[in-house]
Amino acid sequence: MNSVWLILIATICFVIAYLTYAQRLADNWGVNNNQITPAHEKEDGIDYVPAKSPVLLGHHFASIAGAAPIIGPVTAAVFGWLPVFLWIVLGSIFIGAVHDMGSIFSSIRHGGRSIAQVIDKTIGRSGKQLFSIFAWLTLILVIAAFMNVTADAFVSTPEAATASILFIGLALVFGIIRQRSDLSLPGLTVIGVALLMGCIYLGVQFPIEMAANTWMMIFVVYIFIASVTPVWILLQPRDYLNSFLLYGILIGSFLGIVIGGPGIEIEGFTSFQTDLGYLFPILFVTVACGAISGFHSLVASGTTSKQLDKEEDTKIVGFGAMLIEGLLAVIALIAAAVITSGEAAELIAAGGPVYLFANGVGSFLATFGIPFDVGVIFGSLTVAAFAMTTLDTATRLARFIFQEYFVPEEEQVEGQESSILGNMYFATLVTVVFAAALGLSGAWADIWPIFGSANQLLASLALLSLAVWLAERGLRNLNVIIPMVFMFAVTLSALVFVAYDNIVAGNYILAILAVVLFVLAVVLVKMASGLLTPQEDPGVRDSGN
Numbered sequence: 001m002n003s004v005w006l007i008l009i010a011t012i013c014f015v016i017a018y019l020t021y022a023q024r025l026a027d028n029w030g031v032n033n034n035q036i037t038p039a040h041e042k043e044d045g046i047d048y049v050p051a052k053s054p055v056l057l058g059h060h061f062a063s064i065a066g067a068a069p070i071i072g073p074v075t076a077a078v079f080g081w082l083p084v085f086l087w088i089v090l091g092s093i094f095i096g097a098v099h100d101m102g103s104i105f106s107s108i109r110h111g112g113r114s115i116a117q118v119i120d121k122t123i124g125r126s127g128k129q130l131f132s133i134f135a136w137l138t139l140i141l142v143i144a145a146f147m148n149v150t151a152d153a154f155v156s157t158p159e160a161a162t163a164s165i166l167f168i169g170l171a172l173v174f175g176i177i178r179q180r181s182d183l184s185l186p187g188l189t190v191i192g193v194a195l196l197m198g199c200i201y202l203g204v205q206f207p208i209e210m211a212a213n214t215w216m217m218i219f220v221v222y223i224f225i226a227s228v229t230p231v232w233i234l235l236q237p238r239d240y241l242n243s244f245l246l247y248g249i250l251i252g253s254f255l256g257i258v259i260g261g262p263g264i265e266i267e268g269f270t271s272f273q274t275d276l277g278y279l280f281p282i283l284f285v286t287v288a289c290g291a292i293s294g295f296h297s298l299v300a301s302g303t304t305s306k307q308l309d310k311e312e313d314t315k316i317v318g319f320g321a322m323l324i325e326g327l328l329a330v331i332a333l334i335a336a337a338v339i340t341s342g343e344a345a346e347l348i349a350a351g352g353p354v355y356l357f358a359n360g361v362g363s364f365l366a367t368f369g370i371p372f373d374v375g376v377i378f379g380s381l382t383v384a385a386f387a388m389t390t391l392d393t394a395t396r397l398a399r400f401i402f403q404e405y406f407v408p409e410e411e412q413v414e415g416q417e418s419s420i421l422g423n424m425y426f427a428t429l430v431t432v433v434f435a436a437a438l439g440l441s442g443a444w445a446d447i448w449p450i451f452g453s454a455n456q457l458l459a460s461l462a463l464l465s466l467a468v469w470l471a472e473r474g475l476r477n478l479n480v481i482i483p484m485v486f487m488f489a490v491t492l493s494a495l496v497f498v499a500y501d502n503i504v505a506g507n508y509i510l511a512i513l514a515v516v517l518f519v520l521a522v523v524l525v526k527m528a529s530g531l532l533t534p535q536e537d538p539g540v541r542d543s544g545n
Contacts, residue, residue, distance in 0.1 A: 001264045003334045007257050010330045014323040017093040022319040033310045038112030046230045051307040058240035061321040063299045066390040067383050068289035069325050073333040074353035076286045079279050080269035081337045091291025092326030095483040100296045101318030102466040107301035115301045115462050122468040123528050132405040139398040144439035146391045151215035153384045160384035163203030171238030193244050220436045226392035227399050227428045245382040253331045256364025262338040281493040285452035290329025294458020302397040335360025354383050402427040453494040460487040468531045
C-alpha cells in the first residue's frame, strides 16, 4: 500500500471533523462570544492575558505536542500500521478533540480554573483533592523525565542546545516588541520566523557542549523563572514562534510523502499480542498524545483557558490543535511504516523513536530538494525545542495546581497572598525542588513505566468531570460519556496488567502504585455515578455555569 493514501485519508477526515463535529459540539455546549472570558475578566498581566487565536494555538499546540505524538506511534507500530492508524484518526476526532475542547470550555466557564477546581464544583471537594494530588505528582514525574530527556538530547545534539537558548532570547524580544509596539502580528511574525531560522543556522554553526548534569541544573533555574514570568513575555511568543517549526515539518513531510509516494513496508496487522503487550489495552496507552492524552486537559485548563480571547476560539485551539497533533502522529507512523522492521529497529537502537522520526523527516524533505542531513537536523532540533516547551509548561501547571489545592482562588484575598502555600514563588520552588530531586536521582526512570496508564487515567477523569458538568447544565453528554467509558476500560485494564507484571517481576513499588491508581479511579467514578444524567431544569442550561 502507498503511504499517500494514509496521509490523504487522515487529512480529509480531520478537515471534515473540524468543519462539522467541532461546530456541533460548540452549538450543543452553548459556546457564546458574548460571554466574557477569564483572560479579560481577570487580566493580571502574568497568567491571565488575552491572546489572539493564532498565538494561543501556537502555545497550546507547542505545549501538548512535544515528543509524545512521535514516540507513541513509532513504538506501537509493532502491532501493524492499521490499528495504530485507526486509533490515531478515530481517537483524535471522537475522543481527544472532545476532551481537549471540553477541558478548555469547562475551565473558562469556571473562571479559568483547572480541571481539579471543576471537579470540586461538580463532584465535590474530596474528588478535587484526590485529583489534585494525582495530577501534581504526575506533573512532577513529567518534569523530571523531560529534564533528563532534554539534557540527553542537548548532549547528543549540541546544535539543538544552542538553537534552543537563542529561541528563548528571540521570544523575549518578540514578546516585548509585540506588547509595546504597533507592529501588526503578521508583519512581526515574518520577521520572527526569519530570525528563528537564523537561530537554527547559528545552532548548527556554534554547538554548545556540556555534560547532562550541567544542563539539568540550568533547567532547574530556567523552569523556575519561566513558571513565574508573565506569559506575554516568554510563554506566548516562544510557543507561537516554535509552532512554526512544527508547522514546517508537517507541511514539508506532507508534501514529501505526496510527491515521493513511499510504499508501506510493515504489515497492516501483526498480532494481538507482541513484545509490547496485548493490543488492548496497550495500544491505547502507548499512543496517547496522538489520539488523547490527560496531560492535554492540564494544559487546556491550566494555561490555555487563562489566555482565551473569546469562547469561539475553543474550536480552533482545542479541537483544531488536537487534529493537527493527530496529523503529526500519522506522519510519525508513516516514518516507521515506510522502512522495514529491521531498519526501524536499527534506527531506534541508534537514537530512539525520535531519531527514527528525524530520519523519516529527512527522507520526506529530500524528495523536493532539501538535503537529507539538513532535514534530519531540522527534525531533531524541532523535537528538542518542543521538549523545552513541555518542560516549562508542566512546571507552570504544577504551580497552579499546588496553589489551588492549598488556597482555592475564591478564598484568596485580593491584593495579598492568603497563605505562603498560595504564593506562586513558593509553589514553584516546591515543585522544582521535588522534580529536580527525582530527576537528578534517576528514580524517575523506575516510575516512568506506569506513566502511560496514569496519563490516560487523567484523560478519563477529565472526561468524567466534563460529563458531570454538562449534565448539571441539562445538556446532552453522550458524546462525552462514550469516550469516557472507553478510556476508563482502557485505563483500568492497563493498570491490572501493570500490577500483575510488576508483582511477577518483584517490583512491588510499581505494583502498589498501579493498585492505588486503580482504586482512585473507582472511587471517583463512584462519587460521580449519580451525576451523569442531564438535569431537566432549563434554567441551568441558560446560566452558563
